Amino acid sequence: MTLTLPKAELHLHLEGAMTPDLVRLFAARNGIEIADGLYDENDRYIWSDFPQFLDSFDGASSVIRTRRDYSDLTCQYLVEQAKIGALYVELFCSPSHAAMQGLSFDDHLLAVADGIDRAFRQSGIIGRIVMTCVRHLGPDKAIDVARDTVACKHPYIVGFGMGGNESLFTQKDFYPAYKIAADGGLGCTTHAGEVLGPESVWDAIDHLPVDRIGHGVRSIEDEKLVVELAKRGIVLEVCPGSNIALSVYPDYASHPLRRLYDAGVKVTLGSDDPPFFHTTLADEYQRAHDLFGFSEDELRGITRTAINAAYVDADTKASLLARV
Template identity: 75%
Template sequence: MTSTIPKAELHLHLEGAMTPALVRRFAKRNGLTLPDDIYDDQDRYLWDDFPEFLNSFDKASAAIRTKQDYADLTSSYLIEQAKVGTLYAEIFCSPTHAANCGLSFDDHLEAVVEGIDRAEKESGIIGRIIMTCVRHVGPDIAIKVARETVACGHPYIVGFGMGGNESMFTQEDFYPAFKIARDAGLGCTTHAGEVEGPQSVWDAIEKLPVTRIGHGVRSIEDPKLVETLAKREIVLEVCPGSNIALSVFPDYASHPLRKFYEAGVKVTLGSDDPPFFFTSLADEYQRAEELFGFSPAELTGITRTAIEAAFVDEDTKARLIAKL
């Protein structure tokens, strides 16, 4: 039973964790009228393809307006994860999205920290932050985000990453931002090999100081790349439910999670934007068992990989590993 297996998550976008119920709650609290076409009467977000998903994500995110909203979103997500045995979660936080909601870098950070503390106090789960830049917004804003991230020096910020539209700019365009973060001791990860093919992963691992890749699943199309990922011990943050929802692969039978594992590539399981992709971290672990044939021992090993690859400090890491 996967419900008893300890879990850890390295790939979760904070705004993407917002359920339709929270969208309604925040909209009501903030006196907003929601568009009719965000979700259906079964609370399933409405979208058909990647651009429509991004549009749906933005419409839902627009309900967030205050520090309280961000704090409540963070704590509610983490507390729910603790109920299914999650020990640790790294959350992608986007100061760019927060700015669109009218919040400063500091207000956004304080709110997420408050949510992390509330969840740990209530459930024992440990949450940490990966500050992210948005690729399609461009390299200049990425440098600004990196500088603010490093300047604030908050101990809960353990990493720097990049999401957004993979077809815009190159990974190398963002090297200056990643260098600022890496030089300050932050771990680095970037999205690649999801919408774009293996070359996007090569670009990331050759041009940026990353030890992890968000998704990276299309690396499977290049055997040399798979070999390189295994040799360099670069960790893939794999989100099968998201990949299927976005038609990166037509079905679970063609998803390469098991192939990566058997090729010696370090993999972890993440839920990405769970309510948008009709999934959850618990679902990802369950599918890994039922559809990909992972044993409970192997799944616990995947959790161990996630904790070892986490950007959190060594003391916390040791405490978490002891719980396995």
């Protein structure tokens, strides 16, 4: 059932889509030796806690060195999602990560855009870009990313977001960067309520011009916050597989996806960093059906929620909704 169901994804870190196959491919053509212990004989990345996950993520993405690499990564991910019914994906793209591999803002952007075009020609899937700053690099660096993002005016860039270590700085510290992005016409989202509790979500919705929250699941710990999210129509980009892998919750039975939905909070489904968390977008929809009791109609509704919350232009949004 869920393989044919129309899907849309709003929470996917591009480097986090690196499969071990791609690591080997990029390493070979870039003449890079892969570090020992990155993944096991079953091609499962090896890590046991959040800091080790970040090390694993950095180890895998370190083999990305060229525009061709970013284009191939983008194209492969999108085409694979089209095969399982995805109509639309917003890719979280980090110019700061690309810079660490020696790629300029423009080289990174144009490579991802090329991958989006290739995937569309091959499969009809539509991809767009949410440029992200990295929280632990600080508010000043975030301002630089926001300025570059707004200045380039590329039509595929539709939003601005923030990932990285939630325990450093506050959401409010990043208001100057977010103001630049919002004033430039970009939709805004931020990670909150994953590692930290409801206070991080309050910090975001009270101080940043956001209408979406990455994860946000720990909002369930504050009844007033749940009511506020529902009242404001703020959308949570929920990634259950990621939450279980990172021990935000011990098991699916304790995950609040269904409770948030039943409380009137708008939710979507995302895979976050799928090969690292041993999940896929198809898995997330299947689990929502099998473990959380979502009907096919409810899952179609979640896809519609994602498309309505997407930062893509109105005409594209209307054509996508017509396909759901």
